[in-house]
Amino acid sequence: MRSHYSGEISPELDGKSVTVSGWVHEIRDLGRLKFLILRDREGFIQITAKEGITRSEVLSDIDQLSKESVVEIDGRVKKNEKAPNGVEIIPDRINLISRSESPLPLDVTQKVSSDLDTRLNNRFMDIRKPEISAIFKLRGKILDAGREFLKENGFIEIHTPKIIASASEGGTELFPISYFDREAFLAQSPQLYKQMMMATGLDRVYEITTYFRAEEHDTRRHLNEVTAIDIEMAFIKDEGDVINILEKLVLTMIKEASHCKELDILKREIKVPEKIERIEYDDVLKLLEEHRKKLPWGEDLDTESEKLLGRVMREEFGSDLYFVIHFPLSTKPFYTMPEGERYSRSFDLGYKGVEIASGGQRIHDPKLLLERIKHFNLDPKNFEFYLKAFRYGMPPHGGFGLGIDRVMMQLLDLPIREVVLFPRDRHRLTP
Ligand code: 4AD
Numbered sequence: 001m002r003s004h005y006s007g008e009i010s011p012e013l014d015g016k017s018v019t020v021s022g023w024v025h026e027i028r029d030l031g032r033l034k035f036l037i038l039r040d041r042e043g044f045i046q047i048t049a050k051e052g053i054t055r056s057e058v059l060s061d062i063d064q065l066s067k068e069s070v071v072e073i074d075g076r077v078k079k080n081e082k083a084p085n086g087v088e089i090i091p092d093r094i095n096l097i098s099r100s101e102s103p104l105p106l107d108v109t110q111k112v113s114s115d116l117d118t119r120l121n122n123r124f125m126d127i128r129k130p131e132i133s134a135i136f137k138l139r140g141k142i143l144d145a146g147r148e149f150l151k152e153n154g155f156i157e158i159h160t161p162k163i164i165a166s167a168s169e170g171g172t173e174l175f176p177i178s179y180f181d182r183e184a185f186l187a188q189s190p191q192l193y194k195q196m197m198m199a200t201g202l203d204r205v206y207e208i209t210t211y212f213r214a215e216e217h218d219t220r221r222h223l224n225e226v227t228a229i230d231i232e233m234a235f236i237k238d239e240g241d242v243i244n245i246l247e248k249l250v251l252t253m254i255k256e257a258s259h260c261k262e263l264d265i266l267k268r269e270i271k272v273p274e275k276i277e278r279i280e281y282d283d284v285l286k287l288l289e290e291h292r293k294k295l296p297w298g299e300d301l302d303t304e305s306e307k308l309l310g311r312v313m314r315e316e317f318g319s320d321l322y323f324v325i326h327f328p329l330s331t332k333p334f335y336t337m338p339e340g341e342r343y344s345r346s347f348d349l350g351y352k353g354v355e356i357a358s359g360g361q362r363i364h365d366p367k368l369l370l371e372r373i374k375h376f377n378l379d380p381k382n383f384e385f386y387l388k389a390f391r392y393g394m395p396p397h398g399g400f401g402l403g404i405d406r407v408m409m410q411l412l413d414l415p416i417r418e419v420v421l422f423p424r425d426r427h428r429l430t431p
C-alpha cells in the first residue's frame, strides 16, 4: 500500500521511509546514476539510484522497466535542491506490479504530440497526462461545488428514467431503442419527470444527468450524449426566481474553478463576475442588427447570432455571461409558460457566445398544457401520464438544464470533446 502520493513528499520528510506507487514516466540512465521519474495522480517524484549506494539488484530492476509500467517503490526521502520539488527518493526496493507493453500508443511525456482522434482512441493513456487529468479534476470540483450549493438551497437529488416512451423537447432528436416488444427512446431530458415531481411535494429537486440527443451535428459544441445539471422548483413567482438560482449556481461553480490549483497546469486564469447581465430577446435582435446581423423576430438564435452576441456582450458590456430572457413562444417547447400572446417566460444563459443553459417557468394549468400539446401537433395520448400529474394539485414551477460539458468548454476555452471523458458523436461510439 502506498504511504504517500508524490505531492505529499516534501523536504520536511527527509530521512523518512516511504512507499510510493504509480507509473514509470521516464527513465534517465547516466550509467552509474539512474533517475526514474514516477508519476501518480498528484504529480511526479524523482527516484535516484546510484551505484555504490543503491543495491545492485535495485539498479538492475530499473534497467528492466518499460515506460508506463506500474511500480511500487520503498525508499528513503532525501532533500535535494536540484530535484523537482526539492526532494527525491533513494530506493530500497522496486516492485514491478504491471508491465507496460511497448511501443506506447501515445507519448505521455508529450515529446511527440498526437492528434485528437489518436488521443481519444487511447483516452485511458491520454488522461495520464497531468494537463489532461487536470481538466477532469477541475470538472469534479465544480460539480461538487454545484451540488453543495443546491443542497444548501434545499434541493433534493433525484434520478429519473433514461428509458422513456415519449419525447419532451420535440420529436425529432430521439434515439429509438427496442424495449422488449415495444419501441422506446433514450431520454433527451428529464423534463417531464422533474416537472411531475412538483406534484409530489418534493418541491425542489435536481439531477446530474445524461441527455441523449440524436441530432447529426458535427461541431465543436455538440455531442450526442451530454451531461447536465437539471433542476425544478415549485411555488415560484415567475421565471425570475429560477434565473436567480441559476445565476448563483453558475457563479459558485466558476468561483470554485477560479481557486483550483489545476489552473496552473492548464495555464488559465479565471475571473469571476459579480453578477450576470439580463437582456431581452427583442434587445438582442437590435444589438445583432447594429452589427449587421438580421435575425427575423420569432426565430431562435442561430450559431452565428450566438457567437456575435457573445462578442458584443464581451466588447461592449464587459460580460462573458448573460441571460437572454423572454424568447418568443414559438422558439420554445410546449411546456413553456406563455407571457402574453407572443412571448414566453423563458431564458437561455450564454457564456462567451455559447448557450450553456435553457430554462423558464412552466405551464401548470392542465387545460392550457393540453392546448399547447395540441398546438405542437403532439399526440395527447403520449402525454397522459404527465398530464395526469397536473390535474390533482400542481403548484406554479420552473427550472433549467445547465450543460456541464458546455460550462467546462467555455470555462477553459476548449472544444467540447476535450472536456468529456469518452465523447459520443456522429462518428465515435468507442471507446
Ligand atoms: O436547451 P436544452 O435542450 O433544454 C432542455 O433540455 C430543457 N428541458 C431544459 C429545461 O429545464 N427547460 O438543453 C439544456 C442544455 C443546453 O443549454 C446545453 O448546455 C446542453 O443542455 N445541451 C447540449 N450540450 C452539448 N451538446 C448537445 N447536443 C446539447 N444539447 C443540450
Ligand code: MG
Residues within 6 Å of the ligand: 348, 355, 357, 358
Ligand atoms: Mg436550449
